[in-house]
Amino acid sequence: MLWKNKNEFTFEGKEYEAEDTVTKCLEESRRWTEVVAAAKVETGARNQRPRDGKAWTVPENGRVKCNIGISWSKATCMVGLGWIVRNSEGDTMLHSRRDFNGVSSLLEARRLGLIWAAESMNSHKLQKVSFELEDYELVGSVNRPKAWPAFQLAEWKVSSVKRVANKAAFMIxxxxxxxRRYQSYVAQGSPSWLRSLLAEEDMRSIML
Structure with a gap:
């Protein structure tokens, strides 16, 4: 909430009372605790568990896939976030990176990563998006429409995968x-230093 309010103040000139922000933070925290607890119980849901050892695969026709990478340092409370968007042909359309400071837990880092990626897809006008990240509990929470309605967008899907299917985003x-690459960016095409990995993942996806 603080991050979003800061952005709205910076870019839109909106101001919020401190009391209102604290109230919203407490409410979001309560709902989040309830949702995570419920997600842990539903361990049998298909979209909660990561695909066992399955490599990256292309999205179905008409959709794009956004893999989200999170790298959190407990020692510095810094998190590196990255996402990479590929189409049904396996071609890289966009990729991005940024850092956040003062992130106190891996759970917070993963949640921040999903929110940032979702806002990025919205800003790039990408509607039919399949998100993938390494956190089955967070995915299970997001996919509970009654408990977490804010993320229920009709043409967006969220799934959990293991590192083998999320390697490019994680490396970013x-x-x-x-x-220590702290410069944030958004770029088109493939990152040059990951082209061999992306080509390998594309080839494996074709063979599946």
């Missing part, structure tokens, strides 16, 4: 925490 995120 890790470049912040491990290689």
């Amino acid at each position: 995120a890790r470049s912040v925490t491990k290689e």
